[in-house]
């Protein structure tokens with residue numbers, strides 16, 4: 424379990440994280456999302472005791488990170504773009520880490536296998552690709568068999584097979600009852616991996632909710648209907664209070680219905696012998712929901728105003 428209470432970090436006049444409170448519970452993968460510069464890495468560093476908060480505090484498994492006697496056994500962490508500038512082999516890198524933390528050598532073999540680095544484990548880690556480096560970072564995080572994992576952009580640099588592998592790994596670690604907090608820019612990947620989300624923007628909490636609730640919040644509530652009797656159905660629906668239908672110029676069979684739900688549309692169609700080919704509630708993707716809810720919190724927004732550009736060119 425991770426708890427942040429009023430976490431705040433100021434860099435001079437700049438507030439990177441402001442009064443941030445949340446709880447990350449065990450048993451589920453929690454996605455940590457936010458636009459660039461939102462304060463995700465700063466927050467993760469504070470959770471790990473690498474940065475001192477200007478105010479507030481954070482605990483992992485009930486204690487501040489520095490208060491753990493064997494932190495590697497409590498919290499496994501991988502921070503973004505951890506470059507491994509080492510002439511050591513991956514195996515020796517892990518073995519050295521294990522030795523300094525009182526972890527048995529046999530655990531090194533276990534994690535090397537777990538992350539799929541067996542074949543290259545004796546090669547110099549400094550020459551690893553980004554994806555192999557990520558796997559080594561994950562192996563280091565798992566070395567102490569910790570109850571809590573904090574991973575910053577773990578799928579960075581991984582190929583599709585690697586992304587699938589980490590998705591399954593994180594889910595299985597969570598299903599073993601571990602606490603898993605993971606940041607990512609890949610929304611489609613987060614939608615498949617995480618059950619819960621903590622979303623921040625400009626250092627403040629925007630949402631602390633399940634993935635399902637987060638996307639439902641941004642969904643229009645419209646229902647897509649396809650029927651060979653679209654005109655008849657549109658007439659029937661239009662007669663209901665508060666229900667509106669819109670046709671689609673490209674597909675005459677298609678209607679977008681707002682103001683009611685799929686169940687009511689289906690029943691009405693059945694009562695009047697209208698055949699339906701499709702009845703689909705329109706659900707926002709996680710990416711759409713994220714864009715919608717963080718729009719005001721984006722630090723670096725591209726502003727393209729073509730009319731201004733035209734005026735400037737003419738002048």
Ligand SMILES: Nc1ncnc2c1ncn2[C@@H]1O[C@H](COP(=O)(O)OP(=O)(O)OP(=O)(O)O)[C@@H](O)[C@H]1O
Pocket residue numbers: 434437438439457458459460461462463464465466
């Ligand atoms: N050491 C520092 N000194 C000054 N400002 C900093 C420092 N570290 C971070 N910041 C600022 O704090 C804000 C939050 O940065 P942070 O790296 O935590 O964001 P992030 O959400 O991880 O971003 P990204 O998704 O781009 O990695 C940014 O505006 C950043 O410029």
